[in-house]
Amino acid sequence: MTRKQASTFFLKVVLLLIAGAVLALCVFGLPGMAAMDAKLHPETAYLQYPFLISAYVFFMPIFIAMYQAFKLLTYFDRNQAFSELAVKSLKIIRYCAYAVIAFIVLGELATIALIRGEDITHIITLGAIGSFASIGVAVFAGLLQKLFKDATRIRSDNDLIV
Secondary structure (H helix, E strand, O other): OOHHHHHHHHHHHHHHHHHHHHHHHHHHHHHHHHHHHHHHOHHHHHHHHHHHHHHHHHHHHHHHHHHHHHHHHHHHHOOOOOOHHHHHHHHHHHHHHHHHHHHHHHHHHHHHHHOOOOOOHHHHHHHHHHHHHHHHHHHHHHHHHHHHHHHHHHHHHHHHHO
């Protein structure tokens, strides 16, 4: 195993651990949190299932982005980093980051509309942190996409010259 392959293998393991933690949160954590909130606030217990559905929809682009990042690391292993496939993966990651931002904004607006008379600054703060993280991912993926696209174009131009 070369040094480059060891690095990408480490990144793949880290990515799989993160995906496993998020999946465990979705399977074990969210239903328990929704049930506990329904017990504590019986007047809003009817929101338990819409919350779970929206949470699972929220996590779908995150899992898609993680899968595309895994594919991108595989392209690095195969020396296809500057290929159209890598550019396409980065484009999908960028769109997933945009979707996460949109879901966070919609969730924040729903929280403001549904919760009245309680302090929701912690919810707004968490949403802002998540939005800024997603903005960072979107900007980074967009920059890499542009760089990879230019490198792919230059490489194909050089192949035509030779």
